[in-house]
Amino acid sequence: MQVYANPLGLECVVNAPRPGEFDPTVFHADFPSGQLYGLDVEGTYMDKRLRHFHPGFRVRTVQFATTGYAWVLDLDDPTQRAAAAGLLADPTVRFASHSSMDVLSVWRTFGLDISERNVDTLVLGKMAAPDVELGGADLKSLAGRYGMPQLPAADKALEEHMKVLWAAHARRMRTDAKTAGQPTTGLPTAAWGPEGKAWAWGNIATDDPLYTQYAGLDAIVARRLVELLIPATGAPRPLIEAEMWLAGAAARLQMRGMLVDQVLLGELHANAKKHTTAADTAVRELTGLGSSQNVKLVEWLGGQGVDWSRGTMTKTGNPSLAGDALPDLLTKQPGLTQQGRAAVTAMAEVQQHADMLTKLEGVFLALDSGGLIHPALNTLEAVTARMSSSGPNMQNFSAQTRGVFVARPGHVLISCDFDQVELRVVAGLAEEPVMITAIKRGDDLHQLTADGIGQPRKVGKMTNFLVVYGGGAGKLAAAAGIPLEQAQEVLTRFWSTYSRIKGYNDALKYERHELRTFSHRRIPVAIDSRDGSPKVYANLNYMIQSSARDLLVRAWWRFDREYGLGSWVWMAIHDEIVLEVPVDQVERAVAAIQDCMTMDFMGVPITATAEVLTDEDGVSRWRKG
DNA sequence: TGCCCTTGCGCG
DNA sequence: AAAGCGCGCAAGGGCA
Secondary structure, eight states, X not given: OEEEESGGGOSOEEEEOOTTOOOHHHHHHHSOTTOEEEEEEEXXXXXXXXXXXXXXXXEEEEEEXXXXXXXXXXXXXXXXXXXXXXXXXXXXXXXEESSSHHHHHHHHHHOOOOGGGEEEHHHHHHHHOTTSOTTTTSHHHHHHHTTOTHHHHHHHHHHXXXXXXXXXXXXXXXXXXXXXXXXXXXXOOSOOSHHHHHHHHHHSOTTOXXXXXXXXXXXXXXXHHHHHHHHHHTOOHHHXXXXXXXXXXXXXXXXXXXXXXXXXHHHHHHHHHHHHHHHHHHHHHHHSSOTTOHHHHHHHHHHTTOOGGGSOBOTTSSBOOSTTHHHHHXXXXXXXXXXXXXXXXXXXXXXXXXXXXXXXXXXXXXXXXTSXXXXXXXXXXXXXXXXXXXXXXXXXXXXXXXXXXXXXXXXXXXXXXXXXXXXXXXXHHHTOHHHHHHHHHTOOHHHHHHHHHTSOHHXXXXXXXXXXXXXXXXXXXXXXXXXXXXXXXXXXHHHHHTHHHHHHHHHHTTOOSEEXXXXXXXXXXXXXXXXXOBOGGGHHHHHHHHHHHHHHHHHXXXXXXXXXXXXXXXXXXXXXXXXXXXXXXXXXXXXHHHHHTOEEETTEEEOEEEEEEOOTTSOOBSOOO
C-alpha cells in the first residue's frame, strides 16, 4: 500500500493499494453508506470527438475521497474493481465530481448510472463565478482559487514526469528498431504532443507516485469544493438543486445517444463531396487558391475587377463571400472578368455544399459502434446560462442536414417549441400591457408591431427580433433595406408603442456590472472588447435569453419529475424540446410535453406547440414537415 | 508539428 | 448618440 501523508503540503492522506494488498474491509470502513464522497477517475487519453465512446477508452483507476483522505483503486485488480463497483452502486451514497466526465466513465465501465447522485462541481463553479472566462471553472483553476494550489502543482509535476517517460519511450522504440535493422522513419519523436499524451495516460504505471498522488488529490479537491462553492454561488438552494438535477438529466441524455441513418448520411455526404471536389478543383485552376482561403480570394477577385466598396460586408467589415454575396457579384459587378465570373460560380457551388459536407463528416467521426452519437449537452455554458451542445453541436444543424437523425425502431421523434417565447418573456419582464393584452387575445405579435410602427408585417417581425437582440437603427436599415432615417423613425415608434419595454430597457442600462434574473441567477454585463466599456444595450437580450432558458429547464423538470417521462427527452435546443417516444405513446407524450411547456411567466401565458416528426418514407426523422 | 487567434456560418 | 445577443466548429494564418 502506498500512503501519502500531506501530499505537496495539502492536509490529507492518499491511499493507493497495490494489487494483492488491498483490504476491502478497511476501504468500506472508510466510506460508510449515506454520505457524500469526492469521485474522480483516470483513464486512457480521450479522443476529442468520441470521448467515452471510443473503443480504445478505458478507465484505469477510480478515486473516492472525503475532505481528509482518498483511496485510489486500480481497476486491474479484481478486488479493487469490485470494491469500487460496490460503493458506486450503493443507492444511499452521493458523489461530488467535476463535469459529467466521471458519471459517463462510471456508466461505460461499470454499467452504473450515478447521474442522479452526482453533485457537479463544474456547474457549481460556473454559478459561483459567472464572469470567469471560459476554462476558468476547470478543476485545477478552481482548486487554485479556493486555496488548494497543490492540485495544479501536482498536475504540472505529473505532466513534466510524463514528458520524460514519453521521451524515454520514443528513444527506446528508435533504438529497438535500429537494433532490429528496421527503418526509424514514421516512428514518433521525443517531442511532447498529442501522441505522447495519449501514450502516457494509457501506459504510466498505476502505482507511479506522481500519478496516484495527483489522482487522489483530484477526488479530495472535488469533495472539498462542494462546501466552498455552494456559499460562493450566492444562489438560493432551489436554484442549486435545479442545476444539479439538470446536469444529471443532461448526462443521461448523453448516455442514451441519438440514432443516425447511416445510409442517408452516406448518400448526402457522397453527394456533397462530389459537388465540392469538382468545384474546388475549378477554383484552384482558376485562382491558384483553395476555395476557403477567403482573405486571398477577396484580393484575387479585386484584381479581376470586383469593386469591393459596392459589395456586402461581414460584421467585421471585410468583404463578404457568404450567402447571397457571392451570386450577387455576378449580377452587381459589371467590371468582373470572364475568369473572375467562372471562379465566383465555382466558389458558390462549393459554398452551397460546404456546410453539409463538414457537418456530416463530423457526424461520421462521432458515431459509436452501434451507430449512435453521444453529443454533450452543456447545461450552463453561455453567460446567460443557455445550454450548449458539442461533439457534435446538435443545436446548429441546418434544416436539411437534420434528416440524418432518426428515431430508434418503434419510436418517433416529437418536437415541441415555445410560441414566440422571447417576446412573451420581454412582455412579462417589462409588464408591457399592450403586448400582454395582445398575447392573451391570441393576436399576431409581429402584426401588432407592424401596425404600431406603420410598416409591413415583415418589417414588424424584423423589428421585434432586432430589439430582442439589442440592435440599433443601422442594423434595422440594413436588414429591412430601408434608409437609416426611416429605421430611426421606426424604432422611435416601436418604443412609443411599447412604452413599458422602453422603460424597462432604459432602467436596465443603469446596470453596468451584473444582472440578476427572476430565478436569482447572476449574469455579468457584456464588455466591449475594444474599449472595455459595458455593453449595457445587450442587457435586455441577456435578461430575455436567460429567462427563456430557465423556462425551458422548468418545463423539462416538470416533464421528468411530474410526469416521470424524463427518459424520453432526446435533445433541448433553446426554446424547443425534442422527444423520442415509443409509437404507442405519442398522444400521451404530446399532451404531457405541451402541458409542461405551458406556464405563466410574470402574468404572461407561455404556450408551446408539439409536432410529431414523420417523413414521407415513414421514418421519423428530425426534420419538420 | 502543435497552439492560439481570428473569421465565417449554422442554429436559436 | 449609437451599439444585434448567445453558442461550437472548421479553416486559415502567424508563431514557436
